[in-house]
Amino acid sequence: MKPLTVNFRSKAALTLADAQIQQSIEHVYTGFFKGRLTAAGETPDWENLRTKGKAIKDHTIANLDYYLGLLTDNVEKNGGSVFFADDAEEARQHILDLAHKLKIKTVIKSKSMVSEEMGLAEAMTDEGFETVETDLGEYIIQLANETPYHLIAPAVHKSRADVARLLDDDYKDGDRVPDATELTMMAREKLRGVFERADMSVTGVNFAVAESGSIALVTNEGNGRMSTTVPRVHVAVMGMEKIVPSIQDLSTMLRILIRSATGQRISTYVTMVNGKRKPDEEEGPEEFHLVIMNNGRQKLLEDPQLRESLNCIRCGACLNACPVYRKVGGHAYGWVYPGPIGAIVTPVLTGLKDADNLPSASSLCGACHDACPVKINIPRMLLELRYRTAEGSTDKVERTSSAKERGIWKAWRMGMMGRKRFDIGSRIASIALKPLSRNGWLKKAPPPLSGWTSTRDFPVIAASSLKSRLKKRSGDLK
Amino acid sequence: MADRAKFIAGVTAGLGRTEVLSPTSITETAGFEDAATAKANAVKASIDALERSKDLADQMAEEAAKAGWKVHRASNSEDAVNYVARICIEKKATSVLRSNHDAIDQIGVEAAITNAGATLETTEHHGENSQAQIEKSKSKAFSADIGITGVDYAIAETGTVVLHPRSGLSRLVSLAPPTHIAVLRPGEVLDSLDELFAMERNDFMSGELAGSMNLISGPSKTADIEGTTVTGIHGPLEVHLVILADE
Amino acid sequence: MLENTTVIQRPDRVTLFASCMVDQLAPNVGENTVEVLEYLGVSVDFLNDQTCCGQPAFNSGFRSEAHPVAERFIDLFEKVKGPIVVPSGSCAAMVRNYYGDLFRNDKELAGRAKRVGDRLFELTEFLSHFFGTDAIAGKSDGYATYHKCCHLLREIGVDEQPIEMLVNIEGLEFSPLERADVCCGFGGAFSVKMPDISSAILDEKLDFIEANGSSTVVAADTGCVYQMQGGLRRRGSDVQVVHIAQVLAESIRNRSTSEPKR
Numbered sequence: 001m002k003p004l005t006v007n008f009r010s011k012a013a014l015t016l017a018d019a020q021i022q023q024s025i026e027h028v029y030t031g032f033f034k035g036r037l038t039a040a041g042e043t044p045d046w047e048n049l050r051t052k053g054k055a056i057k058d059h060t061i062a063n064l065d066y067y068l069g070l071l072t073d074n075v076e077k078n079g080g081s082v083f084f085a086d087d088a089e090e091a092r093q094h095i096l097d098l099a100h101k102l103k104i105k106t107v108i109k110s111k112s113m114v115s116e117e118m119g120l121a122e123a124m125t126d127e128g129f130e131t132v133e134t135d136l137g138e139y140i141i142q143l144a145n146e147t148p149y150h151l152i153a154p155a156v157h158k159s160r161a162d163v164a165r166l167l168d169d170d171y172k173d174g175d176r177v178p179d180a181t182e183l184t185m186m187a188r189e190k191l192r193g194v195f196e197r198a199d200m201s202v203t204g205v206n207f208a209v210a211e212s213g214s215i216a217l218v219t220n221e222g223n224g225r226m227s228t229t230v231p232r233v234h235v236a237v238m239g240m241e242k243i244v245p246s247i248q249d250l251s252t253m254l255r256i257l258i259r260s261a262t263g264q265r266i267s268t269y270v271t272m273v274n275g276k277r278k279p280d281e282e283e284g285p286e287e288f289h290l291v292i293m294n295n296g297r298q299k300l301l302e303d304p305q306l307r308e309s310l311n312c313i314r315c316g317a318c319l320n321a322c323p324v325y326r327k328v329g330g331h332a333y334g335w336v337y338p339g340p341i342g343a344i345v346t347p348v349l350t351g352l353k354d355a356d357n358l359p360s361a362s363s364l365c366g367a368c369h370d371a372c373p374v375k376i377n378i379p380r381m382l383l384e385l386r387y388r389t390a391e392g393s394t395d396k397v398e399r400t401s402s403a404k405e406r407g408i409w410k411a412w413r414m415g416m417m418g419r420k421r422f423d424i425g426s427r428i429a430s431i432a433l434k435p436l437s438r439n440g441w442l443k444k445a446p447p448p449l450s451g452w453t454s455t456r457d458f459p460v461i462a463a464s465s466l467k468s469r470l471k472k473r474s475g476d477l478k
Numbered sequence: 479m480a481d482r483a484k485f486i487a488g489v490t491a492g493l494g495r496t497e498v499l500s501p502t503s504i505t506e507t508a509g510f511e512d513a514a515t516a517k518a519n520a521v522k523a524s525i526d527a528l529e530r531s532k533d534l535a536d537q538m539a540e541e542a543a544k545a546g547w548k549v550h551r552a553s554n555s556e557d558a559v560n561y562v563a564r565i566c567i568e569k570k571a572t573s574v575l576r577s578n579h580d581a582i583d584q585i586g587v588e589a590a591i592t593n594a595g596a597t598l599e600t601t602e603h604h605g606e607n608s609q610a611q612i613e614k615s616k617s618k619a620f621s622a623d624i625g626i627t628g629v630d631y632a633i634a635e636t637g638t639v640v641l642h643p644r645s646g647l648s649r650l651v652s653l654a655p656p657t658h659i660a661v662l663r664p665g666e667v668l669d670s671l672d673e674l675f676a677m678e679r680n681d682f683m684s685g686e687l688a689g690s691m692n693l694i695s696g697p698s699k700t701a702d703i704e705g706t707t708v709t710g711i712h713g714p715l716e717v718h719l720v721i722l723a724d725e
Numbered sequence: 726m727l728e729n730t731t732v733i734q735r736p737d738r739v740t741l742f743a744s745c746m747v748d749q750l751a752p753n754v755g756e757n758t759v760e761v762l763e764y765l766g767v768s769v770d771f772l773n774d775q776t777c778c779g780q781p782a783f784n785s786g787f788r789s790e791a792h793p794v795a796e797r798f799i800d801l802f803e804k805v806k807g808p809i810v811v812p813s814g815s816c817a818a819m820v821r822n823y824y825g826d827l828f829r830n831d832k833e834l835a836g837r838a839k840r841v842g843d844r845l846f847e848l849t850e851f852l853s854h855f856f857g858t859d860a861i862a863g864k865s866d867g868y869a870t871y872h873k874c875c876h877l878l879r880e881i882g883v884d885e886q887p888i889e890m891l892v893n894i895e896g897l898e899f900s901p902l903e904r905a906d907v908c909c910g911f912g913g914a915f916s917v918k919m920p921d922i923s924s925a926i927l928d929e930k931l932d933f934i935e936a937n938g939s940s941t942v943v944a945a946d947t948g949c950v951y952q953m954q955g956g957l958r959r960r961g962s963d964v965q966v967v968h969i970a971q972v973l974a975e976s977i978r979n980r981s982t983s984e985p986k987r
Contacts, residue, residue: 027705063501065490084485137702180706222698222713229649251675266636270693278689280645301492327925363912366879390786413790426749451917455924456955466755
């Protein structure tokens with residue numbers, strides 16, 4: 001998928017002005033966010049589970065080379081094949097080649113963000129394969145020719161009327177808008193035949209178990225089960241970080257993933273498959289292919305300041321918690337991963353220079369850190385990326401700050417390095433702003449404060465500092 | 479294409495090392511217990527399931543209902559059979575598929591289902607699993623009205639039915655028909671996911687890990703349209719859990 | 726979340742770190758802080774040379790500009806003994822939680838910063854930890870609600886304590902704010918750099934404030950106070966947003982007796 005991160009501000013502005021989308025995204029708070037809080041509150045050892053989840057991921061990432069080897073050995077032992085892709089293009093091409101070679105006609109896709117990185121569905125359709133997204137949200141997005149809005153709720157921004165326009169050929173504006181059940185049943189009807197005739201599936205991987213070569217899929221709809229059952233070829237795609245060492249780790253990871261994603265204690269379906277159909281099984285794929293993709297994750301791995309982002313299990317909790325995501329929506333981020341975790345992963349995977357607004361678009365409120373089931377300290381990493389865009393700290397090419405901006409902060413520093421200068425600077429500002437103010441507030445301030453006063457009044461700097469007011473108290477102490 | 483060695487060498491370099499090292503503190507974080515410990519854990523979970531079978535069945539009934547199962551606690555086999563027959567009549571079922579779980583044989587549903595006007599079939603291939611045979615089974619499953627299974631385990635904590643597909647237990651019997659009925663016997667209920675994965679780990683360590691496993695907690699559902707939960711998107715619209723009495 | 730182990734006794738003398746915003750924009754909050762502390766028998770020292778902890782530049786990514794300012798802060802405040810109190814969760818978070826990152830290439834400096842950070846408390850954290858949330862049970866009137874400033878809540882770990890303090894004020898009618906723990910959209914430079922997003926977040930906050938109906942919104946960080954007050958003024962609302970130090974100090978003044986309660 002081609003990154004459009006450079007359009008963050010204009011895309012965000014469009015969403016801010018769209019009342020329908022603003023109303024639709026509200027669900028991520030009232031539904032998912034609140035659901036997670038309730039589920040966590042009802043889980044007595046919740047904090048221990050988070051700690052354990054973080055420990056499992058820390059350990060796995062710190063030994064990722066070992067576990068990649070172990071996983072590969074075991075997938076092969078189970079009769080599957082493993083393909084290593086350095087980037088999205090290699091992965092996409094491999095899957096296309098496979099589909100051609102196996103004379104595939106119909107491909108069913110289960111939700112997978114990694115496949116979005118590859119732009120897989122589009123590419124497969126272009127090459128003549130009937131390619132159908134089977135997660136209802138993804139299906140809607142595919143019909144709308146859009147990209148997912150959210151990690152677990154791809155069509156969260158769509159209204160029922162939007163969906164009706166896409167699903168119901170007879171629907172015209174002005175008609176009664178079908179309810180969610182009617183729309184869902186229309187989709188069921190349309191997709192049922194596709195499932196039956198599909199000869200290849202592409203699914204994501206929620207967790208790949210290194211010791212057994214198993215993959216675990218978490219779904220509510222059942223499309224994950226269909227995908228691992230009906231077609232004769234199953235291709236699972238994963239980012240190279242999506243491993244857990246042992247079968248028992250699933251117990252912890254499934255608990256924290258599902259609670260954090262939807263607030264459920266368990267999803268309707270959890271499917272664990274150990275490669276292709278076993279000889280005594282009645283159905284299941286004849287071939288199992290696992291595609292393990294790097295696509296820039298190496299850069300996160302190599303970077304001690306950002307490595308923790310590889311612990312992400314893609315639950316979407318940070319999006320639901322984020323006040324910025326809930327206003328600018330998923331498309332503003334311009335690539336596969338939106339929201340707080342996207343503001344770290346996307347710039348690194350697609351280039352920080354064009355994506356420099358992503359880490360800046362945060363009030364650093366920390367709600368994402370609080371919500372993360374594996375305790376990823378997202379604000380810390382946002383600050384790290386801001387350091388890079390402001391000063392080019394790791395690579396001069398990444399510096400996108402303007403000379404003016406740098407000048408302001410230099411002047412700020414000089415002002416802060418001596419109390420006299422600090423006071424004089426403030427007094428000058430106070431005097432300069434005074435004539436523009438009424439009752440101690442400014443309606444319109446000159447730059448750089450003009451941004452503030454575009455929507456809010458700004459307080460006038462006090463006529464005297466605290467220091468001068470406290471003058472009668474003790475001075476410098478030794 | 480990146481070959482395995484090159485790909486993994488890149489990761490090793492990314493970790494700041496020159497060779498792949500076996501993790502040291504493995505047991506601290508990951509559940510890599512040895513075979514004896516895995517076995518002991520599994521035995522403990524099984525004994526627990528038997529000793530607390532009454533409590534766990536009660537909890538299962540409660541949690542399953544929350545998860546969206548229509549729960550029926552059968553007073554005896556006859557009651558269970560009648561319940562199944564009622565569903566067949568209600569659904570105007572003509573085709574019912576079953577797994578080969580003992581629980582179904584134990585209550586003996588065949589006569590009642592036939593009387594209700596439906597055919598009862600197994601999906602068993604009897605050793606023959608050619609592609610043609612598989613295709614035939616598939617279309618049978620997609621056109622069946624009801625699927626009946628037992629359970630391999632259940633999980634009280636979450637109201638979950640666990641199935642390990644194998645000969646006699648199709649992956650589709652609990653998925654493709656619009657109605658699924660699961661018949662549960664006391665003693666089959668584990669406490670939580672921890673116990674389930676302890677059992678799985680032991681199976682793995684003793685080389686008996688099943689080809690796949692499905693955890694089923696209620697009917698298929700989605701909330702992808704305006705956050706409204708709707709049941710029955712791809713899988714069953716309705717799921718029934720018949721809990722047999724301790725006899 | 727109080728990780729401080731070096732100060733265990735109830736202190737009778739502290740040093741005030743005003744924070745640059747309180748110092749220059751809201752000196753009354755500084756005075757109120759002093760009033761509250763003195764009421765509890767704590768004498769307050771003020772270092773005349775203080776300016777800023779460096780957070781604004783650090784949060785904007787300009788670490789090389791933040792570094793000398795933060796180092797200056799350490800130089801200054803390590804000279805005094807005993808607790809340091811700051812009426813800002815955000816500045817407290819900078820010193821306690823982020824100096825380690827800022828000074829990560831200078832172990833010695835990071836160590837000094839840690840020792841200063843161990844003695845530094847946000848005001849409501851200090852009050853509730855050493856004196857209890859009922860220590861300043863003054864008098865007031867009117868209707869108030871409370872917004873939980875993000876850094877105080879999530880970085881410092883002060884959650885319900887300020888609310889308890891407000892509830893303990895006689896005559897003040899407290900009513901909890903819906904989504905009190907959701908950000909107001911301030912975020913320092915973010916509010917200037919991306920005003921449209923910042924204001925959209927603020928708007929949601931202000932809707933909840935207006936729906937709450939209280940005439941006063943209490944918060945514990947000056948930046949958030951101005952964000953909300955600036956937005957409410959622009960809406961033409963009469964709701965006042967005040968720093969908790971102001972409310973506490975006023976409640977003390979309204980009390981008939983000047984004796985500390987305990």
